[in-house]
Amino acid sequence: MANTVLLKRRIKTSRNVSKTTRAMQMIAASKLKRAQEAVLASRPYVEKLGSLCKEVGEKTDVLSHPYLLQKDTKQRSELLFILAPDKGLCGGLVSNLVKTYLEFSKASYVKIVTVGKKIEPAAARSQNELVASFPFGTSLPTFEATEGIITIIKDYYINQKVESVKILYHKFLGLFSQVTTVLTLLPINLEKENTKHVSEYQLFEPTLQEILPYLLERYVEMAVYQCLLENFASEQAARMIAMQNATDNARDIIFELTLEYNKMRQEKITNEILDISSEGVNQYA
Amino acid sequence: MMLNIEVLSPENVVYRGEADEVIAPTSNGQIAIFPHHVSLLTKISEGELIVKSGKQTQYIAVMDGFLQVRKDFITVLADYAIQSEDIQMHKAEEAKKRAEKLLEERVGQKDFAIIEADLRRSLLELKVAQKRRRVASIQHK
Numbered sequence: 306m307a308n309t310v311l312l313k314r315r316i317k318t319s320r321n322v323s324k325t326t327r328a329m330q331m332i333a334a335s336k337l338k339r340a341q342e343a344v345l346a347s348r349p350y351v352e353k354l355g356s357l358c359k360e361v362g363e364k365t366d367v368l369s370h371p372y373l374l375q376k377d378t379k380q381r382s383e384l385l386f387i388l389a390p391d392k393g394l395c396g397g398l399v400s401n402l403v404k405t406y407l408e409f410s411k412a413s414y415v416k417i418v419t420v421g422k423k424i425e426p427a428a429a430r431s432q433n434e435l436v437a438s439f440p441f442g443t444s445l446p447t448f449e450a451t452e453g454i455i456t457i458i459k460d461y462y463i464n465q466k467v468e469s470v471k472i473l474y475h476k477f478l479g480l481f482s483q484v485t486t487v488l489t490l491l492p493i494n495l496e497k498e499n500t501k502h503v504s505e506y507q508l509f510e511p512t513l514q515e516i517l518p519y520l521l522e523r524y525v526e527m528a529v530y531q532c533l534l535e536n537f538a539s540e541q542a543a544r545m546i547a548m549q550n551a552t553d554n555a556r557d558i559i560f561e562l563t564l565e566y567n568k569m570r571q572e573k574i575t576n577e578i579l580d581i582s583s584e585g586v587n588q589y590a
Numbered sequence: 591m592m593l594n595i596e597v598l599s600p601e602n603v604v605y606r607g608e609a610d611e612v613i614a615p616t617s618n619g620q621i622a623i624f625p626h627h628v629s630l631l632t633k634i635s636e637g638e639l640i641v642k643s644g645k646q647t648q649y650i651a652v653m654d655g656f657l658q659v660r661k662d663f664i665t666v667l668a669d670y671a672i673q674s675e676d677i678q679m680h681k682a683e684e685a686k687k688r689a690e691k692l693l694e695e696r697v698g699q700k701d702f703a704i705i706e707a708d709l710r711r712s713l714l715e716l717k718v719a720q721k722r723r724r725v726a727s728i729q730h731k
Contacts, residue, residue: 350598354667357658361631510618510632519633520656
């Protein structure tokens with residue numbers, strides 16, 4: 306008797322869990338839709354801006370702007386931004402991030418800035434100097450959210466406290482695929498071998514010195530923003546899949562438990578009938 | 591020989607197509623670009639970008655950004671861009687009024703910049719949309 310009650314309780318628990326996970330899946334799905342649109346819409350713009358910066362950078366003297374200056378790679382001190390979700394329950398997203406981060410932080414001396422609560426414990430455990438931490442937020446990142454990040458980048462990079470700035474985030478490739486990526490934001494990576502355009506005559510209006518700062522700053526802002534968007538979309542996609550799996554698992558468990566419960570109930574009834582009938586047979590005999 | 595033009599903004603790909611002539615507002619004034627134009631990189635200021643191909647003319651409102659010409663391929667990277675057909679007059683009008691009202695109720699420095707940008711954007715949208723309407727009505731006569 307006690308056993309059937311126990312089973313019934315477990316079925317009820319599983320059912321409640323599946324309800325919760327289903328709701329979370331729905332929320333993630335609706336957030337994902339907007340995030341996906343935003344990511345895909347701004348990607349061409351950011352990519353083009355990036356390639357434009359590289360093109361222009363290749364044509365000019367690297368001394369013309371600090372963002373282009375390639376520094377000595379031996380004295381590595383870098384500023385690493387780690388983008389993580391604020392909330393958990395999104396599959397292997399956070400643990401992947403921590404793994405990549407730990408590998409990365411071993412290699413060189415890094416100062417870190419965390420964006421998102423979930424990376425904070427890992428960051429605190431590591432030996433690296435924590436510069437600042439921001440919340441990531443649970444809705445689509447706004448452009449204003451980049452403001453704090455940009456301020457820190459400028460402060461550390463322009464004042465030469467670090468030689469390079471990198472961002473560790475999840476690139477959104479699709480619903481089932483998010484890849485931890487390290488983007489080297491500054492200095493802007495120039496491929497010097499690619500010299501075939503250099504000879505071409507190029508006009509700048511008003512002058513290159515006037516355009517360049519705007520162009521590079523715009524690029525940095527947009528690249529940071531794009532990373533935030535990609536990371537947000539990845540988070541929602543991962544959560545949606547994780548919650549879908551959880552819902553499916555809960556359903557399986559409910560199915561098995563119900564089967565067992567029914568068996569047990571049937572067995573009990575059979576036993577009772579057996580008792581009654583054997584009693585009857587005894588009376589007649 | 592045709593020009594290829596691509597207008598990108600952070601929100602979407604605004605326009606992509608071929609053109610005979612492109613007229614763009616730059617920080618040094620309006621420029622017209624024909625095929626075989628020299629490679630150029632310039633800053634664009636707010637105004638209307640006119641794309642002419644054959645008899646068709648497209649008007650695109652653009653806010654600040656960059657324009658690159660390379661081998662008859664024009665790329666416009668605008669902070670904000672919208673095709674004149676997509677501009678909804680009443681919405682732009684509303685946005686303008688809202689921004690004006692907010693500006694009157696003196697706000698902080700930061701908000702001020704945002705609201706002013708909003709106002710400038712809605713004014714630009716209205717200007718481009720109205721102009722296009724006039725052009726359309728003249729052509730009909």
